[in-house]
Amino acid sequence: MDKPNKCELCERADTYLNFHHLIPKALHGSKKFQREYEKDYMRENGIWICKFHCHKTLHSFYTEKYLGDFLNSKELILKDNRMIKYIEWHKKQRRVK
Numbered sequence: 001m002d003k004p005n006k007c008e009l010c011e012r013a014d015t016y017l018n019f020h021h022l023i024p025k026a027l028h029g030s031k032k033f034q035r036e037y038e039k040d041y042m043r044e045n046g047i048w049i050c051k052f053h054c055h056k057t058l059h060s061f062y063t064e065k066y067l068g069d070f071l072n073s074k075e076l077i078l079k080d081n082r083m084i085k086y087i088e089w090h091k092k093q094r095r096v097k
Contacts, residue, residue, distance in 0.1 A: 004017070009074075019046050
């Protein structure tokens with residue numbers, strides 16, 4: 001997937017982006033996740049999100065295991081109540097260069 005020019009969660013374009021693995025890298029060696037997903041899928045499937053905002057917040061709200069089990073797609077993240085509230089708040093914040 002090519003790197004977009006804005007965060008795939010909050011849609012801000014004025015920030016550094018980094019790749020969020022939808023199956024966290026810490027779980028790639030887990031037998032459970034290896035049974036459910038192919039290695040290439042776990043390595044390549046993810047979204048580009050704000051490094052210092054959405055990504056940091058997502059990992060502060062949830063454990064790696066919770067992310068892998070329950071928030072393993074962009075659609076699931078965007079339906080999560082905590083993330084909905086965070087993204088709504090974040091979109092209202094002053095833009096920084």
